[in-house]
Amino acid sequence: MHTTAVRTRLVEVVVPVYNEQRALRASVARLHAYLTGNFPYGFRITIADNASTDNTWQLATELAEELPHVRAVHLEEKGRGRALRRVWSQSDADVVSYMDVDLSTDLDAFLPLVAPLLSGHSDLAIGTRLARSSRVERGPKREFISRSYNLLLRSVMGAGFSDAQCGFKAVRTEVAQALLPGVDDEEWFFDTELLLLAERHGLRIHEVPVDWVDDPDSRVDILQTALDDLRGLARVARKTLSGAARIPVPARVQRAELPKGMAKQLPRFAIVGVVSTLAYLALYSLLRQVVPPLAANAAALLVTAVANTAANRRFTFGVTGSAGAMRHQFEGLVAFLVGLALTSGSLSLLPEGVSHEVELLAVLIANAAATLVRFLLLRVWVFNPKRRTVR
Structure with missing residues (x-):
């Protein structure tokens, strides 16, 4: 009786993909099996294909037909942020979330990620690879990039969260839909901009230490990534200064106060x-x-x-x-x-x-x-x- 009541809550898990025909079927099948057997809430898996040019979209539609609680959405333009915006803004779930298709993050962290949101304790939740209790396997190049970027966020923007780039996040749907109009980026800076906007409005961000294994197929242009992030930070700072970053958020959410001035x-x-x-x-x-x-x-x-x-x-x-x-x-x-x-x-x-x-x-x-x-x-x-x- 208790399980039935809990499963009336709905969590939507978005898997944004672009040319992922190699990993898509195995990853979605693994995620579906895990949630079916271990997750005590209702769930929906949405494969968000953003303009793939390989066989990804066909595989996504096949999976939606084969597996219950799985659906596929197709976008004509590329962009992870664009895919998340499309699905989250139309969702009827209690909590919206996303994870990378490679499932680098251990799925046992998913329930601790969304539980504080369903209880109303927190507004957003992120997985962090930088906590002392996190166990991370990745090369020095990715480690260097991640720590550099998050140090920049904390020192220049005063961010209080520890890991902006981990592909393992969740948001209460009403909060996500209130914040999305204030987020401009449609690509990889989307996560950071969303978190900075949430923190600016005093929303509560819950962090979950995760076990994470690097995907060896990842390809990152170090210098270009750093320059794109700097441009994104400059744009967010300009919006904040002009007052354009202020948006309506749920009235019952209490806002944190910064020291005077x-x-x-x-x-x-x-x-x-x-x-x-x-x-x-x-x-x-x-x-x-x-x-x-x-x-x-x-x-x-x-x-x-x-x-x-x-x-x-x-x-x-x-x-x-x-x-x-x-x-x-x-x-x-x-x-x-x-x-x-x-x-x-x-x-x-x-x-x-x-x-x-x-x-x-x-x-x-x-x-x-x-x-x-x-x-x-x-x-x-x-x-x-x-x-x-x-x-």
Whole structure:
């Protein structure tokens, strides 16, 4: 009797696919068998084919005919975010979720993922590969990319969640449908933008440590991924600053409050930080052609640090006039020294003969860590309004 009552709740599991004829049948059959035998709630598996050019769509329709609670949706345009938006926005389930077709995440984590959403305890839930209790098998390249990206999110955007890219997420349907109009990306940045928007509105994000095994067939362009992410972060920061990121959310959801003034300072600091980071990478790349890495790093960091302090002085913390400008720059050099130590240390740890792209990523990670320190120093020390009032 108890099981029947529980199964009246419905969870929709979306499997977005693009040219996945190799793995689709085995993965969906495995997922269906697991949910049928182990999942105590009602479920629906939706295969969302986004413009595959191989035999994926035919296999998806066959699976929908063969297996109960499986359906297939076809999109004419490519994009994982686009596929999730289509299915989630039309869903009648209590909770919508998705997982990658390779099923890299252990399915035993699925019930802990959705249970807090069905109980109303949380609004969104994500699997995290970066928790201490997570067990992860993947190559150093993917590990480096993932940790770099999430460090950038935490340091530049102030994100509180630990793993934005894990393909294992769930959202209460009413929350997803409220947030989707505020999410612009249709590709891989979709997850990050959704999470940042949710956190901006004070929604509760539950994290589940997962066991995860890397798919060896994955192909990632490291530099292009980093640049796309920076562009996405810059766009989100602009929207937040302009107020366009504010959207209606369910009224009963309580919103978290940031310390006084930080709600306006964070997006402005993020915009300055993204522009400074791009300028730093460009200047470092130019100088690297004529001087060694450490010298190029120091020169690029010094120039952008001076400009960064000046921009944050006026734009982020609203300090105008020339009074105290020299003191602010002098104190801002403390943050410069922290950044110099972090970036120089990261470069010195690199083995000889690494590619220019790896150099750039190393200094990008260290720069992200230095950015977090910079914001804290600027907020609580350099531009602290109490200091200005006393003086």
